[in-house]
Amino acid sequence: MGSQRSRxxxxxxxxxxxxxxxxxxxxxxSTPTLWPRNGRPRVGRSRRQASRHPCPIxxxxxxxxxxxxxxxxxPLWLVPLLLLSLVFLSSCQPQAESxxxxxxxxxxxxxxxxxVVGTAGNMPPMNMRGPDGELQGFDIxxxxxxxxxxxxxxxxxxxPFAELLPALQAETVDVVISNMTITPQRNLQVAFVGPYLESxxxxxxxxxxxxxxxxxxxxxxxxxxxxxxxxxxxEEFVRALLPQVTLTxxxxxxxxxxxxxxxxxxxxLTDYPICASTLQNSATGDFISAASLLTYEPIGIALSARxxxxxxxxxxxxxxxxxxxxxxTLRARWLNHQQE
Numbered sequence: 001m002g003s004q005r006s007r008x009x010x011x012x013x014x015x016x017x018x019x020x021x022x023x024x025x026x027x028x029x030s031t032p033t034l035w036p037r038n039g040r041p042r043v044g045r046s047r048r049q050a051s052r053h054p055c056p057i058x059x060x061x062x063x064x065x066x067x068x069x070x071x072x073x074x075p076l077w078l079v080p081l082l083l084l085s086l087v088f089l090s091s092c093q094p095q096a097e098s099x100x101x102x103x104x105x106x107x108x109x110x111x112x113x114x115x116v117v118g119t120a121g122n123m124p125p126m127n128m129r130g131p132d133g134e135l136q137g138f139d140i141x142x143x144x145x146x147x148x149x150x151x152x153x154x155x156x157x158x159x160p161f162a163e164l165l166p167a168l169q170a171e172t173v174d175v176v177i178s179n180m181t182i183t184p185q186r187n188l189q190v191a192f193v194g195p196y197l198e199s200x201x202x203x204x205x206x207x208x209x210x211x212x213x214x215x216x217x218x219x220x221x222x223x224x225x226x227x228x229x230x231x232x233x234x235e236e237f238v239r240a241l242l243p244q245v246t247l248t249x250x251x252x253x254x255x256x257x258x259x260x261x262x263x264x265x266x267x268x269l270t271d272y273p274i275c276a277s278t279l280q281n282s283a284t285g286d287f288i289s290a291a292s293l294l295t296y297e298p299i300g301i302a303l304s305a306r307x308x309x310x311x312x313x314x315x316x317x318x319x320x321x322x323x324x325x326x327x328x329t330l331r332a333r334w335l336n337h338q339q340e
Contacts, residue, residue, distance in 0.1 A: 105174055105307040114155055115147040118173035121158035122252040124277040125334045126179035138273075138334040139177045142196065142301075145326070146175075149317055160251045162231030165190060168302055175314070176302035179271065181233045186302070193314040194300025196327055197335075201237060201295045202275040204260060204287055205267040211288040219267075220244045227256045227265040234269040237295060260287070271297055273335055280336075 109115050119127045119139055127139040135156055147154035157173050164176045168190055181199075182192040203219075205211055213219050220242045228234040230249040238247050248265060250256045257278055259265035275289040301318070303311055321327045 101171055104309060105304055106310040106313060109150060109152060109174055113152045115150060115152050116155050116157060116174045117143040118157050118159060118164045118167050118176045119178040120161045120164065122254050123179045123274060125273055138330055139179060141330055143177050146317060161229055165302065168304060171304060179273065179299055180302055181297045182300040183233060191303045191305040191311050192300040193303065193311060193318055195298035196318055197299040199272045199297040199299055201234065201269060201297065202272050203267050203269055203290045204275050204278055206260060206263065206286055206288065207266055208288060210267050211290040216241050225266045226269060227259045228269050229253055229256060233295065233297065238269055276335065
């Protein structure tokens, strides 16, 4: 199966790894969403209420024994020999993976036969854990296809969203795929390829008065409690445009949604996919969402800027994904995207 999927990047046609979703099936199985038919954020404000609905290192046994009397005093000529033996033995130890910062990252990925992807793992429907505890979502499918196209295995490292770019810069991960908006500030630190999705901001609340606000000024009121994901563009948005509200930051979107659910916050500012997923999966069905055109959120893959070949490879990978219809299939599967 992996060799078939790798044809996506290397040619000879493409056998889709995911079952394509027909328009009829998509319309039949999905609830109304926040995406228009052309995949762009809809002009104006929308309101919607959901229904229920490695060679791994063998831990080698290191022999040890108490020094005998005969071993306490060694002839001096043995010292260089012992040192040489130690150097030789240490050089023979298997390495779990090479994370030096001199080898090109793509070469390291190929040498280790492993692609390490960083993601938050708690941003449904982009990345989250399913009922079986396994990671799934739009971002996870892209990561799997990326690894298969390289002919390597995939290892996913989950961490708080705010720690993803530091991990990328430290090269503890090779790439970041985690519903991350391409911004000028982030692009000064790392490279981005994409976007593979264009989104925008929305407000998730249980209070009609907040959902029905006509202007941002109507929300910028002392006493109104907002929550947002730490390190996200949503945090930047609230700090810049809603300076009078009380802002509480969370490490995960699950925590933020729970705050609104338990009425410890009046509203959550996040991205369209998060709002739609929450509306669909809400147990109570009393969440309300208001869409905003005040932001443009191009979602991309973050990479280290020091490996131009990896950046070029990823650009070509995403282009092929787009032109073969695979990205559209993923959008339909995870975002209930209505195709023309």
